[in-house]
Amino acid sequence: MKKIPSILILVVFINLSCTQQQFSQSLGDLLGGGEPTTEEVGSGLKEALIQGITKGSDKASALDGYFKNPKIKIPFPPETQKVANTLRDIGLGAQVDEFVMTLNRGAEEAAKEAKPVFVSAIKSMTIEDAWNILRGDNDAATQYLKRTTSTQLREKFQPIVHSALEKVSATKHYSDLVSRYNKIPFVKKADPDLDSYATEKAIDGLFVLIAEEELKIRKDPVARTTALLKKVFSQID
Incomplete structure (x- = not known):
């Protein structure tokens, strides 16, 4: 007589001792699936944001992270573009280019300090928001973070940017250029x-990179590097 597989015995036992809803949940968990709890969704979204922030800030803080990334490169302040144009006209184009490079270097330097600021801000996300974010747009988590923390981030990030520019x-390059103009x-x-200006552009650039990382996690199962991310984001596949 063939032995009954142990998994079948366990399934029968669960079916006899549970309601249908409990049975479905238990069987899903047994087979590695099951709908995540609200707490798991909240934890998964926070984990996804932290992963996105880590990768995004690492990219931004690398040499040329801003300067050679056309999506986030910080240009000469638009409201004073005439300053740059006039200075180029009188032969100071090289100095203008040098300033733009140092401006982006400042953002890259500041991005090194961004991760703990963002991670602290993530704690403001409530569990109640989790399901709406999970089932929202591809950048819903990033937009939520941006909407609820931008003021706090700006207050904390500006002195970091100021120090980085110094x-x-x-700052000296810019002062010299404006003085000449x-x-x-x-x-x-x-x-x-x-x-x-530099603070706003630096923060905007970080959010661009974080949104890219969020999209990867939502669309690419390979980017879900933990069991919790796999379970939570499988709900939107």
Whole structure:
């Protein structure tokens, strides 16, 4: 007489001792599936965001992370583009280019400090929001994080950006350029807030990279590097 497979015995036992709903849940768990709990969804989304933040900030903080990435490269401040154009016209194009490079170097330097700021902000996400985010748009988690933490991030990130710009001499380069421009006869004086501009662009760039990582996790099972991510995001496949 053939032995009854142990898995079949366990299935029969579960069926006899559970309601239909409990049976389905238990069988799903037994076979490696099962719908994740609300707590698992919340934990999975936070894990996905932390993974995205880690990879995104690592990319941004690498040499040329901003400067050679056309999606997030920080250009000369648009509101003073006439400053750059005029300076190029009088032979100072190389200095303008050097400033743009140092501006992006400042963002790259600041991105090294971004991860703990973002990770702390993730804690503000409630479990109640988890299912809506999971079943939302491809960048729903990123947009939620951006919507609920941008003010806090800006407050914490600006001094980091300021220090980074000072470290790579971007502020000095900019001051020198604006000073030269303001000495040109008949031009309207320019003096924009470089720290605020660089802060906004640096944060925007990080969110772009985080959204890319979120999309990978949502669309590519290979990017789900833990059992929890696989279980949670399998719900939207």
